[in-house]
Amino acid sequence: MDSTNFTDVVILAGGFGERLWPASRPDYPKQFISLEGGLSFMQTSILRAIAVKPAGKILIITRKDLLASVAEQVHSLKLTLNQKDADKISEDLYILAEPCARHTCAPLLLACKFLKLTSKTQKNNILVLASDHVISPADRFVSDCEKAAKVSLDGNFVCFAIAPTEPSTGYGYIKSGAPLENQDGVFKIDMFKEKPDLETAKSYLASGNYWWNSGMFGFTASFFEEEINRFEPKIADSFKSFDKAVLPPEKTLNSVKYVSEWKPMEEAYATVKAIAVDNAIAERTERAVAVRATFNWDDVGSWDAFERLFSENVGKTVQIASKNNFIYSDIPVALCGVDDLVVVIKNGNALVMKKGSSGMMREVVKQIKEKI
The missing domain is CATH 3.90.550.10 (Spore Coat Polysaccharide Biosynthesis Protein SpsA; Chain A)
Structure with a gap:
């Protein structure tokens, strides 16, 4: 050895x-x-x-x-x-x-x-x-x-x-x-x-x-x-x-x-x-x-980091008068007139977040658990 x-x-x-x-x-x-x-x-x-x-x-x-x-x-x-x-x-x-x-x-x-x-x-x-x-x-x-x-x-x-x-x-x-x-x-x-x-x-x-x-x-x-x-x-x-x-x-x-x-x-x-x-x-x-x-x-510890490393499925998205958005979804998504968003739709749940707001995720999950 x-x-x-x-x-x-x-x-x-x-x-x-x-x-x-x-x-x-x-x-x-x-x-x-x-x-x-x-x-x-x-x-x-x-x-x-x-x-x-x-x-x-x-x-x-x-x-x-x-x-x-x-x-x-x-x-x-x-x-x-x-x-x-x-x-x-x-x-x-x-x-x-x-x-x-x-x-x-x-x-x-x-x-x-x-x-x-x-x-x-x-x-x-x-x-x-x-x-x-x-x-x-x-x-x-x-x-x-x-x-x-x-x-x-x-x-x-x-x-x-x-x-x-x-x-x-x-x-x-x-x-x-x-x-x-x-x-x-x-x-x-x-x-x-x-x-x-x-x-x-x-x-x-x-x-x-x-x-x-x-x-x-x-x-x-x-x-x-x-x-x-x-x-x-x-x-x-x-x-x-x-x-x-x-x-x-x-x-x-x-x-x-x-x-x-x-x-x-x-x-x-x-x-x-x-x-x-x-x-x-x-x-x-x-x-x-x-x-x-x-x-x-x-460590890909946030959606902001995830975007840096992975590309979206552009075939499932439509963006009109919108820019600098990241979409990660199981279903087709259309965005109109919005900028700088992270949109995640997975496992029957949806997240719409302004970029740079990843620090809120733990509180999001906490409140989701309490309300759903």
Whole structure:
């Protein structure tokens, strides 16, 4: 095994479909939306995991109610792959279905425990991906991952730093510290910053010392468990039942391996608190570093971002005395005398939004749930 590669990949695939409503919804979150070219966000994430060539497992961690949909996504992707990549999915991909949502720290500790029980290696070096990002080109992503894998093996918590292109208020930021010795394009993280207001975001962009936090990470399982024990001992206690755990009988759905009913997992999730890995470890460890990403990245976290990446179906639209509108619809749409709108008609629901108003979406979904 090449020591510069991650041994295992974890894809986090929860999500409740709020930011891209009504195309996404709790039972059909963003990762299932098809991109131009036919593959979904999730399927392209699996392709990225395969491209890294992990010697060990690919784990997709999702909610129990999404298990069938995730398995269908994996199965349909597998049918399009060459034999080598299809075999990798058949042999080494597992879906872990959480009993309930507990943010991102608990599922990553679950991944560490599962890999310890199933891996042939004593040094699980884990790459954590989201299931709903757009990344290109693939070769640059793989090259950056190889660099990150080497750094994480040295006992670091590795983030991927994205050079900001605008003063975005929708992303968390990383402030760069000193360069990591003998590692080109890698720096120590001075501090993490939550999503800023516009004026603060402008100051970050002007300084040149701040980067977007991509939400993808690298670390060894041993490092992660040590830091959990140090910073969040109650979370470690919730997972004590894994000390004597054995794997449940292997099950498949749509020819995809999965774990759902598993006593130690159920016991852990019954008491573990919900906290993001950013708050539990990334912001507290002294070993947080970042690789400057050379790939293009977008988490497509709003309809404004969606428009930048995808074209509308112009054959279904008519616009008269209207300009600068984006339409994403299952049915024909006509616009007359209006400008700068986002119009989304999906799943029997309609959204009409002035461009730049994506920050209102969580409140929209909240009120929709209350009134419908």
